[in-house]
Amino acid sequence: xxxxxxxxxxxxxxxxxxxxxxxxxxxxxxxxxxxxxxxxxxxxxxxxxxxxxxxxxxxxxxxxxxxxxxxxxxxxxxxxxxxxxxxxxxxxxxxxxxxxxxxxxxxxxxxxxxxxxxxxxxxxxxxxxxxxxxxxxxxxxxxxxxxxxxxxxxxxxxxxxxxxxxxxxxxxxxxxxxxxxxxxxxxxxxxxxxxxxxxxxxxxxxxxxxxxxxxxxxxxxxxxxxxxxxxxxxxxxxxxxxxxxxxxxxxxxxxxxxxxxxxxxxxxxxxxxxxxxxxxxxxxxxxxxxxxxxxxxxxxxxxxxxxxxxxxxxxxxxxxxxxxxxxxxxxxxxxxxxxxxxxxxxxxxxxxxxxxxxxxxxxxxxxxxxxxxxxxxxxxxxxxxxxxxxxxxxxxxxxxxxxxxxxxxxxxxxxxxxxxxxxxxxxxxxxxxxxxxxxxxxxxxxxxxxxxxxxxxxxxxxxxxxxxxxxxxxxxxxxxxxxxxxxxxxxxxxxxxxxxxxxxxxxxxxxxxxxxxxxxxxxxxxxxxxxxxxxxxxxxxxxx
Ligand code: ADP
Ligand code: MG
Numbered sequence: 308x309x310x311x312x313x314x315x316x317x318x319x320x321x322x323x324x325x326x327x328x329x330x331x332x333x334x335x336x337x338x339x340x341x342x343x344x345x346x347x348x349x350x351x352x353x354x355x356x357x358x359x360x361x362x363x364x365x366x367x368x369x370x371x372x373x374x375x376x377x378x379x380x381x382x383x384x385x386x387x388x389x390x391x392x393x394x395x396x397x398x399x400x401x402x403x404x405x406x407x408x409x410x411x412x413x414x415x416x417x418x419x420x421x422x423x424x425x426x427x428x429x430x431x432x433x434x435x436x437x438x439x440x441x442x443x444x445x446x447x448x449x450x451x452x453x454x455x456x457x458x459x460x461x462x463x464x465x466x467x468x469x470x471x472x473x474x475x476x477x478x479x480x481x482x483x484x485x486x487x488x489x490x491x492x493x494x495x496x497x498x499x500x501x502x503x504x505x506x507x508x509x510x511x512x513x514x515x516x517x518x519x520x521x522x523x524x525x526x527x528x529x530x531x532x533x534x535x536x537x538x539x540x541x542x543x544x545x546x547x548x549x550x551x552x553x554x555x556x557x558x559x560x561x562x563x564x565x566x567x568x569x570x571x572x573x574x575x576x577x578x579x580x581x582x583x584x585x586x587x588x589x590x591x592x593x594x595x596x597x598x599x600x601x602x603x604x605x606x607x608x609x610x611x612x613x614x615x616x617x618x619x620x621x622x623x624x625x626x627x628x629x630x631x632x633x634x635x636x637x638x639x640x641x642x643x644x645x646x647x648x649x650x651x652x653x654x655x656x657x658x659x660x661x662x663x664x665x666x667x668x669x670x671x672x673x674x675x676x677x678x679x680x681x682x683x684x685x686x687x688x689x690x691x692x693x694x695x696x697x698x699x700x701x702x703x704x705x706x707x708x709x710x711x712x713x714x715x716x717x718x719x720x721x722x723x724x725x726x727x728x729x730x731x732x733x734x735x736x737x738x739x740x741x742x743x744x745x746x747x748x749x750x751x752x753x754x755x756x757x758x759x760x761x762x763x764x765x766x767x768x769x770x771x772x773x774x775x776x777x778x779x780x781x782x783x784x785x786x787x788x789x790x791x792x793x794x795x796x797x798x799x800x801x802x803x804x805x806x807x808x809x810x811x812x813x814x815x816x817x818x819x820x821x822x823x824x825x826x827x828x829x830x831x832x833x834x835x836x837x838x839x840x841x842x843x844x845x846x847x848x849x850x851x
Contacts (some may be wrong), residue, residue: 721772
């Protein structure tokens with residue numbers, strides 16, 4: 308029995324559709340990239356499922372994407388033999404949005420006067436881009452699960468959709484676009500071929516247009532560096548990272564020992580976590596001899612490198628490794644170590660070669676490296692070299708490394724000093740710097756609350772202790788010149804500090820005469836071994 312029903316789109320979907328349907332966006336052709344990317348995802352999911360599950364619908368169907376164009380009726384049909392969707396999944400996936408990206412998308416679209424729908428895929432709502440060119444969309448889908456029923460989903464993108472059962476469907480999804488009157492060009496073979504070449508050259512499944520295969524499945528990372536054009540790299544990056552711009556950094560390397568590795572890694576220009584998106588998923592695909600083992604593989608890079616996109620190919624990884632066994636595989640952890648080490652070395656080289664560009668990187672992704680220092684002992688020393696801060700001797704807005712600092716330490720200076728404060732001005736107006744200024748000692752300025760947590764975790768750099776400038780017991784060199792002004796005698800000091808302690812009571816542990824102040828009358832310090840005040844702020848935020 309067929310149960311057709313009409314359902315309303317979720318409010319957020321309506322908002323997105325409203326933006327998309329009425330858009331005057333000129334690069335409407337990106338809708339095809341989104342549909343092909345969904346088809347490729349569905350094929351990949353099926354391929355992965357089928358590794359361990361043979362009880363699937365139509366196992367013999369080749370994994371491919373087919374596009375049929377009807378130039379007379381103005382219809383574009385895209386079909387895949389992927390994992391398919393059940394009725395519930397259709398309702399869930401093409402009628403509601405369960406993730407944070409959509410809100411950010413709606414907000415960005417509302418704010419930008421130049422509406423750039425190119426970004427739609429990055430917000431996890433790429434399917435709806437098809438309503439830029441289609442006045443009506445039919446989706447026919449049959450899940451890979453043997454007992455599932457085929458389903459049909461139909462909508463004109465305004466307010467609601469209809470869903471019902473459909474019989475005799477093969478496994479996968481067929482999406483039929485009835486093109487808008489001003490979008491008939493998208494039923495033209497040459498147009499569609501050009502668009503696929505531009506946006507989808509690296510899709511790892513065969514794509515056919517009106518029967519003809521038009522892509523060659525490429526493994527760019529196995530080719531010789533010297534033979535790959537800049538453009539090809541960039542196109543590959545856009546494909547693998549679903550990005551619309553060029554990467555900030557690129558590292559293409561191969562190694563034979565200790566493991567055979569071919570890797571092509573990219574750093575994006577922007578850190579999406581910073582814009583309030585949910586946590587970035589791992590961005591590196593694992594291959595063995597050009598065969599995809601796992602997309603967005605966990606464990607190939609440490610979690611704190613989740614912003615890195617690309618491919619790692621190693622012959623030493625067993626083909627049948629599963630997501631579960633990945634975690635415990637010693638081979639995978641050796642691979643992770645090797646790739647991470649090489650990548651950190653690369654960053655260090657880049658920082659030396661082009662410090663301005665590295666600062667750009669640091670502003671976007673420095674937070675991840677700090678996370679690495681606090682959570683991953685293995686690469687701590689390499690990571691420490693990559694840290695950047697302002698300091699009392701840096702130009703405002705310019706950053707220094709710990710190496711810069713240690714190179715200009717004073718004779719007899721043993722420790723590296725840092726102090727936390729929201730801005731340079733606030734730190735410099737406070738009393739903590741006086742003792743250091745008087746001795747011409749450099750102090751690192753940490754502006755983020757996590758910084759003190761990171762530095763106290765790091766503990767030392769090249770055998771020099773990292774010391775917060777607000778610690779009570781500071782081992783500072785004696786001052787050369789005698790200070791102006793009268794010294795208080797012992798008795799006066801005793802009665803003054805005693806009186807202060809009485810007034811302040813439990814708010815302080817101790818009141819002491821200090822040798823470190825020059826102009827300020829008093830300063831609040833941290834007891835040794837206690838958290839710095841900014842670390843306390845971090846802990847408070849965590850415990851809330
Ligand atoms: P995203 O791909 O980022 O998840 P989309 O809006 O492009 O966002 O697609 C929404 C969801 O719809 C997908 O996550 C997937 O579950 C489902 N979907 C879309 N197209 C297909 C397809 N061809 N086959 C199977 N599932 C699909
Ligand atoms: Mg998508």
